[in-house]
Amino acid sequence: MISIDNAQNEIGLAGHIDDGKEWASGLLKKADEQIQQEEKLPTVIEEEAVDIEGTQITVKVLDTGQRVIDAQNIQQLFNWLESGENNNDQ
Numbered sequence: 495m496i497s498i499d500n501a502q503n504e505i506g507l508a509g510h511i512d513d514g515k516e517w518a519s520g521l522l523k524k525a526d527e528q529i530q531q532e533e534k535l536p537t538v539i540e541e542e543a544v545d546i547e548g549t550q551i552t553v554k555v556l557d558t559g560q561r562v563i564d565a566q567n568i569q570q571l572f573n574w575l576e577s578g579e580n581n582n583d584q
Contacts, residue, residue: 536560549574 536556544551551567563571 546571546574547579 536558538554539557540555542553542555544553549570551563551571554562554564556562
């Protein structure tokens, strides 16, 4: 019986022919890295205070580039909107 490596050497090819285990291992490693990257939660890299008519709202910038406002600041913004203080017609 001729092994793949022996057959390769007999025809003069450099290196060795993989039996598929190395290729499969590399493919699994790459898939694991991609899954870990997708499961990684974004982190806050910066916080910015935005002044809206005297109401301070904190906007957080994530490492993904997204900007988010936490629930407490959103509630504060909604309360301000509901109060009518933003109505310039008064």
